[in-house]
Amino acid sequence: MVNMNLNCLKKFRAMWKLTVSYLSLLGYSVCSIIPRYEIQGTSVVLDCSIASTEGTSVVWNGPQQDGALYAESGNINTELPEDLENRLFVTGDQSKGNFDLRVVNAQISDEGLYNCSVQNGDLIKSYNLIFPALVTSTDASYNRYMLIDSELQKLFVGQMNTLSIIELSDVVYPVNSSNIDFLPEADKLNYCTLSHPRTPYCQNHIRFITKKSADTMILCGTNANSAKGFELNITDTTFSSSVVPCSNDPFDNFTALYANSPANGNIMYYASTSHSESTIQRPIPGTTDYMKGVISEKWMKDPQFVGSFDVDDRVFIFFRETAVETDPAEKKIYSRVAKVCKHDIGGNSLLRNKWTSYQKARLDCLIPGDIPVRFDSIQDIVMKDKVFYGVFITTTGTPASAICAFNLSSIDAALEGSFKEQTSANTFWTEVTTVPTPRPGQCTNDSMSLSESVLQFIADHPLMHKTVQPMYEKPIFVMDDEELQELELHSNMTEIVFYAASNTGKVYKLFFKNGNTYTTSTYEPLRSLEVIWTLKQHDDEVFIGTDFSVRRIRVINCEKHKWIDECVKDPHCGWVNRTENEYQWYNRCRTIEYINDNNLQRFVGKSRLRTIGTVNDVYTHENYDISIITPKSCPPEKPQFLRATQTTAYTLELRWIPGFDGGHDQTFVIQYITKTGSCVNITVNPTDSDDDPQIYELSGLQPSNVYEVKLCSKNKIGTSPHTDPIMVSTSHSGLTLASLKDDGHQVLDHSGGKALLILLFVLVIVTNVGTFVFVRKKYLHTTKDDQEKYQKEYTKSTQIFQIRQTDMTLPNDIRTKINRSKVSPTLPPIGTKSTIQTSQQEVDEE
Structure with a gap:
């Protein structure tokens, strides 16, 4: 197997080093590109530091949109696609020159070149972000079966003519791996090519891997249309032939498992189709014979097996097949669950070495209604606590997928119910009314003692009349316009978390609770649309296999969730x-x-x-109601521009602008500390519109006291950070206005009282009148081309005048918000002296 990632990266690094050497010889300074190997789904931090931030702007450019601007001086570019913008952050202590770029939930689209530079263009650092595949090839290698051995910490990948063994570790690149070749036998290859294409059909596709003992694995390959089993010694990688009759067709599904038998230990059961003959097989203990065989198409017709499970004294096999109980011209596909008993060793004469306990029933996965929507084709199945979760797709109409849950009691209800029969050819299937005794299909310790009437009945009536109904009477998850192929459960946790892979190369993380399923994450680990044929979970990662590569995704990545609603659903x-x-x-x-x-x-x-x-x-999902459909919600944002606008000896007026309320009603908590150190908290309800500037008067204060005041917002989700504290003092008497010290702390000025207030207003008026006269005089002596310029100057000065009249103590942001509806006066045209005089008179009166 050619590892394309390794070869390409080696060539790239060699070419880059050569380029750097030539440029250095020519006297150019070159910033080396730092390769960063990461796993998809992780949070990647690319560090960038400068010695001094004074007068300098730090810029990040990334791979999307051909080197688009990602961030500048700590601010993310809002013109980027929303999904990308929401995953980017500039972190680090910017006052010390640290402008690190953090990419949350990194995806394959984030692969590429990242440059950190200063505003003048000087490059500080350059990174090449890479998500290396575990296995990759230019030609199809058909990675269609995987097994994870948690004890050995190894991933086994069955491919065409090869078994890849990959070490599972925290090392991202390069990973330790080895390949063992399983080439098809030469005579089988030559015979196969007479009637089939050499590739891919006449090769040895490893379609099944399981662990037999601590150092032994059992494999099965198609062996150029002549299926063959192998027993592999993991220690020395030697192997020998083994009897495991898997499917000969590389594209037929096959299932097998070791089931525990109290008397005989672990025994392998396998269901396969070999040269159009389908069967469920198992060795008969104490003999060289096998339980196998299908009596007729009533037992199975063109099955595709998807899973098998060991449950108490029975083994359940799940598959889809061409339905025999419908019009043959329709060729409908139905999903089935079949059962055989562990103690079954066949009949004495009839059904000798064949199953006497075989029964099957239809799995009914549908959306009920006047016109039910049926999902008839099962693709994969998993089990947890004796509940089976299957992924199904539609067979007609618009593609769609569903996950249905079936408990053991619903399966038993169908298997213990009535049988179905077709009395003659071309007649409808009906419910059987007469059943021999003992009831056929039951598990017994002595199947060879069953009467021929019982054996003949089960040979003719394997299909049950009732269908297996899903829990909740409907699917627990439905997805339109996409076909899900694989389903995996997250192991070693009490909650039910699925990973579902689609035929378009996407992976979905799903959380099922109380009858509802929530999509917590969506991953797109491939650059092109490929079918994901196999999916396995291990620790906090999921491994996927396609025909061209094997990749891994980090699936526990909480910081990608910005909202509490999303967070608690994981x-x-x-x-x-x-x-x-x-x-x-x-x-x-x-x-x-x-x-x-x-x-x-x-x-x-x-x-x-x-x-x-x-x-x-x-x-978490345990103390937050995730079933309620609400807008995105989170704690509120921190209030902005907390200011003291005026004070008396006993009161203090505060103003601020609220932040985003987090999707819920918010209140404000004012906290002030007295000179004695006591802390007082006051909860304030917002005005009618909490988007407007808020005003609140603190009362009951003491004259000539200094108070430390800060503010936060609160909703039912949580509390915002506090604002920076301001230091404010009450006056001896009368009214005072707020001012700012050089250090940015707000205090109140008492050194003039009302006189200072009046003087300040007079100065503002005189300044603006002087500005008006000066602009007007210049305006009368300018050409028509320059009049627009003076018009703007006049408007600007008038706006400043209006703002100062409105509230001299508010910051610019609040002034703009309060006066945004006001219309600035326009300068009267030349020659309207009376109008000019009237305007001047109004100003004087003000």
């Missing part, structure tokens, strides 16, 4: 309800592991959350 995540700097809105969603390690939440038992005090420290 059971691996919790929303930290704190306001410290390290828990800002963009990184409050943390992994449960991180929350536990940092003691951010108390637990009762292993997983139950408990409230600390009166406010939850952490929100």
Whole structure:
């Protein structure tokens, strides 16, 4: 197997080093490109530091849109696509020159060149972000079966003519891997090519891998249309032939498992189709014979097997097939569950070495209604706590997918119900009314003692009349316009988390709770549309196999969730309800592991959350109602521009602009500290519109006292960070206005009282009148081309005058917001002296 990533990267690095050497010889300074190998789904931090930030703007450019601007001086480019913009952050202490770019939930589209430079164009650092594949090839290698051995920490990948063994570790690149060739036998290859294409059909496709013992694996390959089993010693990588009759066709589905038998240990069951003959097989203990065989098409017709499970004294096999109970001209596909018993060794004469306990029933996955929507073709199946979750697709009309859940009791209800029969050719199938005793199909310890009437009945009536109904009477998940191919459960957790792979190369992370399924993440790990044929989960990663590559995705990536609603729908995540700097809105969603390690939440038992005090420290799916469909919600943003506008000896008037309310009603909490150190909190309800500037008067204060005041916002989700504190003092008497010290702390000026206020107003009026006269005089002596310029100057000065009249103490942002509806006066035309005099008179009166 040719590892294309390795070869291409080696060539690229060699060419780049050669280019750098030539440019250096010519006297040019070259910034080396730093390769960064990462796993998709991780958060990637690209560091960039400069010695001094004074008068300097730091710029980040990225690979999308041919080197688009990503960020400048800590500000993300809002013109980028929304999905990309929401995943970018500039982090680090910018006052110290650190402008690191953080890419959250990195995707294949993020691959490429990243440049950090200063505004004049000097390059500081350059990175080449790469997501290397574990296995890749230019020609199809058909990576269609994978097995993860958690004890050995190895990933086994079945390919065409090859078994790849990959070490599972934290090393991203290069990974340790080895290949073992399983070439088709020469005589089988020559015979196969007489009737089939040499590639891919007449090759040895490894379609099944399972572990037999600590150092032994069982494999099965198609062997150029002559299926063959292999027993592999993992230690020395030697192998020998083994009897595992898998499918001969590389594109037929095959299932097998080791099932535990109390008397005989683990015994392998396998269901396959070989040269159009389909069967379920198992060795008969104590003999060289096998339980196998299908009596007629009533048992199976063109099946495609998708899964098998060991449940108590039975083995269940799931497959889809051409339905025999419908009009043959329609060629309908139905999904089935079949059952055989572990103690079954066949009949004495009839059904000798054949199943006497075989029964099958239809799986009914549908959306009910006047015209039901049926999902008839099962693609994959998983089991948890004796509940089977299958992914199904439609066979007619618009492509769609569904996940249906079937519990063991619903399967037993169908298998223990009536049988279905067709009394003669070209007649409808009907319910059987007469059944022999003992009931056919039951598990027994002595199948060879069954009467011929019972054996003949089960040979003729394997199909049950009732269908297996889904839990909740409908699918637990439906997806339109896409066909899901593979389904995997996240292991070792109490919650039910699925990973579903589609025929367009997408992977979905789904969380099922209380009858509802939530899509927590969507991954697009491939650059082109490819079918994902195999999917496996291990720890916090998912591995996917396509015909051209094997890749891995990091699927526990909580900080991608900016909103609490998204965060709590991922059971691996919790929303930290704190306001410290390290828990800002963009990184409050943390992994449960991180929350536990940092003691951010108390637990009762292993997983139950408990409230600390009166406010939850952490929100998860256990203490947040995720079933309610609400707008995106989060704690409110920090209020802006907290100012003291005026004060008396006993009161203090505060003004501020609210931040985003987080999708819920918010209140404001004013906190002030007296000179004695006591802290007072006052909750303030917003005015009718919490988008407007808010005004509140603190009362009951003491004259000539200094108060430290700060403010935060609060909603039902959480609390915003506090504003920076301001220092304000009350007056001896009368009214005072606020001013700013050089250090930015707000104080109130008492050194003039009302006299200072009046003097300040007079100065403002005189300044503006003088500006008006000067502009008017110049206006009368200018050409027509320059009049527009003076018109703008006059308008600007008048606007400033209006703002100062309105509120001299508000910052510019608030002034603009308050006066945005006011219309500035226009300068009267030349020659209208009376109008000019009237305007001047109005100004004097003001």
